[in-house]
Amino acid sequence: VELIVGQPYRNMLAFASTRSYFFLGDSLRKLSVSRIAGFHKTAWLRSRSEGESGPLTLSSLGLKCEVDSRKKDNFVDLGSLNSATKISSGRVKAVRNSLSKAVGTKNTLKIDEALFSAKTFGELGLSPLLIDRLEKEGLTVPTDVQSAAIPTILQKHDVVVQSYTGSGKTLAYLLPILSEVGPLKKPVDGNLSDLKPGIEAVIIAPSRELGMQIVREVEKLLGPADKKLVQQLVGGANRSRQEEALKKNKPAIIVGTPGRIAEVSAAGKLRTHGCRFLVLDEVDQLLSFNYREDMHRILEHVGRRSSAKPTDILGPLARRSERQTILVSATVPFSVIRAARSWGRDPLLVRAKSVGPLDSISVPQPTSFASSSDVTSSSGSTTQGVADSLPPALKHYYCVSKVQHKVDMLRRCVHALNAKTVIAFMNHTKPLKDVVFKLEARGMKAAELHGDLGKLARSTTLKKFKDGELRVLVTNELSARGLDVPECDLVVNLDLPTDSIHYAHRAGRTGRLGRKGSVVTICEEPEVFVVKKLRRQLGVDVQQCDLTEGKLNVCKEEEVEKLAEAMRNTS
CATH class of the missing domain: 3.40.50.300 (P-loop containing nucleotide triphosphate hydrolases)
Structure with missing residues (x-):
């Protein structure tokens, strides 16, 4: 990028941070810009966000450059441009947000409240094949939390599902997933056999018992012929056999504990970059310190496209919009709210007979932060939503x-x-x-x-x-x-x-x-x-x-x- 400032003797090619000085002699010198890569990135984002097609100049960035021609040493003092060269963090954040919205458009909330009193699963927009399977299992009437969660998830919203233990939260997120993934999915252009290869949903549970219970629920709905499409990856079982089953069965849904999923993923045996759904069941437990490293790896890999795109310069901000994140818990302390805002995209809070923004509940923030487990047990967050659970x-x-x-x-x-x-x-x-x-x-x-x-x-x-x-x-x-x-x-x-x-x-x-x-x-x-x-x-x-x-x-x-x-x- 050439920046022409004045006379030939004052030609320069450089970007610099404030309070830096560059002395140019009689000839044009090309300066390294490796130490200010972050500044280049901000400039590129601004240009892309405003749709500019012209060359990148100091004036296009809102910068001013004043050269005193009377100086005998022929130098440009960029340090004197303190106030002009500073770009506020607010402007950078606005540029990042505008690009993020271009990557993943925010879904508007359109939930028919009449669905909260639905008498049958057929009213909730599920796949006809899935509804038939539910009727065979004797499941005809959805619970309150299922009536609220199923249509919200089907509309591609990231959600936090909160309801008391035993209210049917597992089916509340499994049914919309099975309506989009696997052999019971909705037909696309009349084609029922359009099954995409690869893992499309990952469900994380804090314990082996809960993970195995979720697997049994999925297998029951899929039926004996298709139950191989769900694979469990839980600790305490033979890892080699689980990896062999992954390679042989090519499952569409993975259910497991954080440690084993992170372990198999690190070994290169679990490819989840193209995953569409990430479910964190009993998320308040998954936020404990013991799971921190494993959860970090899972969140960095599940639903993150490996192919390089121009928007990859934004890192997780752009790529996280490619997956739908569902958090499930009987209680919603402050740690869960913070995690939902960080991991999801405009998450909604789903309760029995109510759907609304996550900001609709106010949880006192703890005065100090040591770890997620400390926050969960803090006095301010302990009582929030417990009675409803x-x-x-x-x-x-x-x-x-x-x-x-x-x-x-x-x-x-x-x-x-x-x-x-x-x-x-x-x-x-x-x-x-x-x-x-x-x-x-x-x-x-x-x-x-x-x-x-x-x-x-x-x-x-x-x-x-x-x-x-x-x-x-x-x-x-x-x-x-x-x-x-x-x-x-x-x-x-x-x-x-x-x-x-x-x-x-x-x-x-x-x-x-x-x-x-x-x-x-x-x-x-x-x-x-x-x-x-x-x-x-x-x-x-x-x-x-x-x-x-x-x-x-x-x-x-x-x-x-x-x-x-x-x-x-x-x-």
């Missing part, structure tokens, strides 16, 4: 017991409520075996479930529990997310959850899809204030009860005081 048909109780009597209290609670399928939560892995031993010694079939068990042992235990061979499943926080046992009618907290979010996810294992359920927290006397704090944060009535004569009796206020006094006296 609880199944509506639940009853909440707590009872006071000494630590050595907790297992016996659990057994009495199961009998008093006549619960057939029970999940008991503890905070640590070590005591699980002891609880199982005590329950079985009293004639109650039970088993433990935790991360230290092998894949086969975990699968076998879950199958027995779902088939009714086990009455009590004793587990830790592992099963608080992703464990789908619709028949579960009682959740017992043998140890107090660490916060209201963990309470909500534990409680969500019962009362699923509109069923009734009960949650009982067994605590010691000094822990009662924690239960009351959870009650205030959740905004639900957690009633104190006692177990006498094989019945669960709710205590009145004066009886509560008497029980507390009695506990203090006996201790």
Whole structure:
């Protein structure tokens, strides 16, 4: 680029940052511009955004150059052009935004609110083949969150789906994806066999159990003939076999955990640059520090075209518009909102019977930031949306017991409520075996479930529990997310959850899809204030009860005081 300033002796070819000086002699000298590549990029963006076809000059950039011809040394003092040569960050941001919009046009929000009360899946715009498959599975009426999420996702919006545990969030994002991907997709120009090769959807889950559960849902909808089109990549399984299955089956949908997907991707065995959908299920868990490096790789590769384009100079800003990002969670703390704004494009917040901008909810930002996990547990973000994440048909109780009597209290609670399928939560892995031993010694079939068990042992235990061979499943926080046992009618907290979010996810294992359920927290006397704090944060009535004569009796206020006094006296 030649910039002609004045007389031949003043000809120059250079761009420079402010406060820099260049001395030109009698001959034209070409100067290196490698140290100011960033300045070139800004100039190129401005030219492209305004559609200029002429040469790039200082005047076209809004710069001024004044040369004092009286100076004997014949030099141009660019340092004196301080105010003229500064380009504001706001101008650069405006140029980047204008180019970003040219790459990925913002979708306007056009959601028919009548769909929120849809009586059939056929009203939501799904593929006819998919609707037929749903009817064969006995699924005809969508839940509230499905009625809101399905048409929004079909309109290509990036979304954050929030609803209580067990409300049908998995199908809320699977159905619109299957309506666009695979053999059940909508016909294109009457051609039903137009299947694109390659991976078109990647679904990330924080645990193996949740990942395998999602795979089973997809396989059920695809049918035996096409179930190979979904592939699981979860930790704890043989990686070589998973890579062989990827090469042989050529799946369209990948479901897995962050570590294994990042591992296979780094090995060059997983190509996801052409992916159309990225789903982050239980996204608040995926934001924890443990997943940070793996999630970074996934977000950098999924849906990012590898082919070089002029817009690639913008990096992620332009390329991220090539995928549709779907975040799913029962709770939406500040960390999730920040992630949605960073990873998505104008994301919408989808709740039961409501769709709106993500800015429609206000979450107090934490005063300091150390890590995503710290933000999730901060006081400002903990309570946001937690009450909405609880199944509506639940009853909440707590009872006071000494630590050595907790297992016996659990057994009495199961009998008093006549619960057939029970999940008991503890905070640590070590005591699980002891609880199982005590329950079985009293004639109650039970088993433990935790991360230290092998894949086969975990699968076998879950199958027995779902088939009714086990009455009590004793587990830790592992099963608080992703464990789908619709028949579960009682959740017992043998140890107090660490916060209201963990309470909500534990409680969500019962009362699923509109069923009734009960949650009982067994605590010691000094822990009662924690239960009351959870009650205030959740905004639900957690009633104190006692177990006498094989019945669960709710205590009145004066009886509560008497029980507390009695506990203090006996201790």
